[in-house]
Amino acid sequence: xxxxxxxxxxxxxxxxxxxxxxxxxxxxxxxxxxxxxxxxxxxxxxxxxxxxxxxxxxxxxxxxxxxxxxxxxxxxxxxxxxxxxxxxxxxxxxxxxxxxxxxxxxxxxxxxxxxxxxxxxxxxxxxxxxxxxxxxxxxxxxxxxxxxxxxxxxxxxxxxxxxxxxxxxxxxxxxxxxxxxxxxxxxxxxxxxxxxxxxxxxxxxxxxxxxxxxxxxxxxxxxxxxxxxxxxxxxxxxxxxxxxxxxxxxxxxxxxxxxxxxxxxxxxxxxxxxxxxxxxxxxxxxxxxxxxxxxxxxxxxxxxxxxxxxxx
Amino acid sequence: xxxxxxxxxxxxxxxxxxxxxxxxxxxxxxxxxxxxxxxxxxxxxxxxxxxxxxxxxxxxxxxxxxxxxxxxxxxxxxxxxxxxxxxxxxxxxxxxxxxxxxxxxxxxxxxxxxxxxxxxxxxxxxxxxxxxxxxxxxxxxxxxxxxxxxxxxxxxxxxxxxxxxxxxxxxxxxxxxxxxxxxxxxxxxxxxxxxxxxxxxxxxxxxxxxxxxxxxxxxxxxxxxxxxxxxxxxxxxxxxxxxxx
Numbered sequence: 001x002x003x004x005x006x007x008x009x010x011x012x013x014x015x016x017x018x019x020x021x022x023x024x025x026x027x028x029x030x031x032x033x034x035x036x037x038x039x040x041x042x043x044x045x046x047x048x049x050x051x052x053x054x055x056x057x058x059x060x061x062x063x064x065x066x067x068x069x070x071x072x073x074x075x076x077x078x079x080x081x082x083x084x085x086x087x088x089x090x091x092x093x094x095x096x097x098x099x100x101x102x103x104x105x106x107x108x109x110x111x112x113x114x115x116x117x118x119x120x121x122x123x124x125x126x127x128x129x130x131x132x133x134x135x136x137x138x139x140x141x142x143x144x145x146x147x148x149x150x151x152x153x154x155x156x157x158x159x160x161x162x163x164x165x166x167x168x169x170x171x172x173x174x175x176x177x178x179x180x181x182x183x184x185x186x187x188x189x190x191x192x193x194x195x196x197x198x199x200x201x202x203x204x205x206x207x208x209x210x211x212x213x214x215x216x217x218x219x220x221x222x223x224x225x226x227x228x229x230x231x232x233x234x235x236x237x238x239x240x241x242x243x244x245x246x247x248x249x250x251x252x253x254x255x256x257x258x259x260x261x262x263x264x265x266x267x268x269x270x271x272x273x274x275x276x277x278x279x280x281x282x283x284x285x286x287x288x289x290x291x292x293x294x295x296x297x298x299x300x301x302x303x304x305x306x307x308x309x310x311x312x
Numbered sequence: 313x314x315x316x317x318x319x320x321x322x323x324x325x326x327x328x329x330x331x332x333x334x335x336x337x338x339x340x341x342x343x344x345x346x347x348x349x350x351x352x353x354x355x356x357x358x359x360x361x362x363x364x365x366x367x368x369x370x371x372x373x374x375x376x377x378x379x380x381x382x383x384x385x386x387x388x389x390x391x392x393x394x395x396x397x398x399x400x401x402x403x404x405x406x407x408x409x410x411x412x413x414x415x416x417x418x419x420x421x422x423x424x425x426x427x428x429x430x431x432x433x434x435x436x437x438x439x440x441x442x443x444x445x446x447x448x449x450x451x452x453x454x455x456x457x458x459x460x461x462x463x464x465x466x467x468x469x470x471x472x473x474x475x476x477x478x479x480x481x482x483x484x485x486x487x488x489x490x491x492x493x494x495x496x497x498x499x500x501x502x503x504x505x506x507x508x509x510x511x512x513x514x515x516x517x518x519x520x521x522x523x524x525x526x527x528x529x530x531x532x533x534x535x536x537x538x539x540x541x542x543x544x545x546x547x548x549x550x551x552x553x554x555x556x557x
Contacts, residue, residue: 050462075465085460088555089478098464132554148464 001026002047002156002188007056009042016042018212019056024205026061026155029182029189031199033235034209040192043209044158047190048077060156075099078157078187082164084145086133092118092144093129099152117147120181139170146178150185157182159191163198175201196235200244208232220248242308246271251288251299254307260285260298267296275304321542328535331528332360342524352524354513363532366509369427369502370495373434378488381439385446386472400443408440412498416505430502430509437498438491445487449480482552489544496537500529 002024009017017039024030032040045051047058049070058065065073086095093114100110115125121143133141142162149157162178163171175198182189193199199206200220207217208231216228224245227233236244251274252267264287265274278286278301285300331338335353342352384400387393412433419429453476461475477484503511510529517525 048463050459071465071467073465074463079460079463081456081459081463083456085454085456085463087457087460087475087479098466102465102470134555145460 001059001061002190003057003059003062004043004047005057005059007043007046007053007058009039009046009051010054016212017046017053020209020212020214022207022214022217024188024190026188027182027186028204029179029191029202030205030207031203032190032192032207032209033194033196033199035194035235038209039212040209041160044160044190044192047156047158048074048079050074050079075102075152076154076156078149078152078154080146080149080157080159080162082161084133084141084165086141086145086148088133090132091129092123092131092133092136093125095133095144096148096151098148103152113151117151120184121147121177138166139174142166142170142174143177146181150181150187153185155188157187157189159189161193162191163195164193171198178202196237196240196244200248208235221245224248243272243275246275246304246308249307252290252296254299254303255288255297256300256303258285258298259295260287260300262286264289264295265299267291271299271304271307274299275301275308278304321539324535325539328532328539331532332363335359335528342528345524345527346522350520350522350524354516354525354528356516357512359513359528359532362508362510362512363536366496366499366511366533367536369430369499369507369509370434370492373431373495373499374438374488374492376431376435377438377491378442380435381442381487382446382484385443385450389447389450390468404439404443407436410436412437413501413504416501420505425506427502427507429505430499430507433502434495434498438495441490441494442484442487445490446480446484449483450476452483453479479555482548482555485544485548485551489541489548492544493537493541496533496540500533 002022004020004022004024007017007020008015020039020043022030032043034040042051046053047060047065049065060077068076086092087098090098093111096114096117097110100113105113114129118125118128123140123143128136128140128144133144136144142165146159146162149159163174166174178189179202181187189202191202203220205217205219206223207214208223208228209215210229210231216223216232218226218228223232224236224241227236247270249271250267251265251269251271254271254274255267260283262281262283265277267288267290274286278284278299284302285298288296288299290296339352346352381404384404388397388400415433415436416429419432423429423432457475457479458471461471466474499507499509500511500514502509503515510533513529513532514526517523517527517529
């Protein structure tokens with residue numbers, strides 16, 4: 001649990017973050033979005049005290065984050081940034097081992113952890129461990145960056161535009177991997193991005209920042225149906241709203257009784273995928289099957305249209 | 313590894329060593345440069361010994377300059393030392409603008425004749441390249457890497473020793489290389505105040521109008537400079553390539 005209470009950051013006359021209060025539930029993904037200069041990165045960096053707040057308080061699991069020296073605090077919090085920030089003179093394995101080494105873990109435990117993480121990120125430890133970062137592709141570097149952030153098993157992982165430098169296909173894969181890893185380690189993730197698509201894809205809750213203030217803090221669905229301000233609405237993009245709404249819900253929750261002709265869709269797919277399949281195949285309804293292949297019912301164009309309008 | 317440039321270097325090194333150990337082998341080559349009856353090979357001391365003393369002088373001066381310049385660069389690139397940056401820059405610049413001959417002239421009355429004034433002149437003269445390069449190396453590190461180093465919870469000292477210095481090392485080495493090459497050449501003037509360097513050979517040649525002495529003294533210094541320059545550059549490259557530069 002991260003409790004942010006009345007946090008303000010001023011640089012001279014300019015207020016970058018103004019009186020922000022947020023409570024971030026454990027084991028969730030919270031995405032902070034906003035335009036550049038909205039203060040979202042500064043807010044994130046105040047959690048691990050890379051930036052010291054002018055006033056206010058941040059508590060991690062009830063403990064004030066100023067009760068430890070900054071560097072000790074940061075060893076307990078994962079931190080991944082855009083452009084990965086890997087140390088170019090150290091191998092992949094040494095990079096991942098950074099925080100465990102600082103914490104004084106013994107060699108065997110570090111090696112085991114590095115191997116575990118590389119395997120988890122689909123990189124062969126024997127092949128990739130001894131390589132230098134510049135010998136890796138952009139996607140691989142990004143994965144090593146996240147692996148390094150997770151190496152000391154932090155409860156909290158802060159990510160600042162971690163996928164910003166990736167091309168769209170690798171980015172989508174990296175996002176899915178992140179969600180899987182979040183479930184695996186039950187990490188609390190706070191992620192900063194300016195990409196709304198990414199925010200809706202990853203977030204349990206989204207905090208929208210504008211001019212240093214949080215203008216809305218809500219679940220993706222709430223935000224789509226009831227945007228708090230015109231700014232939130234414009235950030236979501238009026239034209240995208242129905243599709244985003246469908247994208248965050250699984251087909252399972254839109255299943256209607258009955259059957260339909262043709263190829264079935266999985267209940268785990270998003271409603272947006274279902275709509276897309278409906279439109280592309282020119283059908284009015286699709287059969288829906290569960291993960292075990294059992295027919296659950298159908299999903300119809302009309303039903304999805306109602307949901308897309310936020311009236312379900 | 314034995315490509316053409318390296319073959320040349322190996323050859324130059326071999327000839328240099330041969331010349332230092334057995335100078336009389338080369339007597340026929342230098343003979344045409346001298347008048348009848350004058351010696352073609354330096355005969356007032358061992359060339360090998362002079363070369364070693366020359367290298368020792370340069371090594372001591374450069375080591376001193378490296379320690380001081382690097383310490384200064386580290387100090388002024390910390391947040392707590394940033395205000396000393398302009399002051400240390402001008403101090404080091406003065407060291408460079410002061411002609412080594414003038415330093416010798418000023419140092420002799422204080423320290424007497426011999427190696428000391430030469431060491432002081434070379435030390436002062438060698439500071440600037442190392443300091444400037446160390447400063448460049450330490451202040452142009454990629455922002456994302458420095459951010460990551462702080463983010464992983466490294467203390468200031470750990471960042472300096474584990475990240476900043478290793479990453480800046482190729483640039484720092486380039487500064488040391490520059491300083492060494494300058495010192496190798498400049499050390500010869502130390503012999504005007506009785507320091508034992510290869511300058512002795514050149515000065516002896518100038519005094520007795522013996523071109524062969526001047527040529528052999530000059531060539532030994534030049535070949536030393538080229539070989540040491542290339543060796544240090546190779547070290548920089550191998551450091552740099554590991555980092556993907």
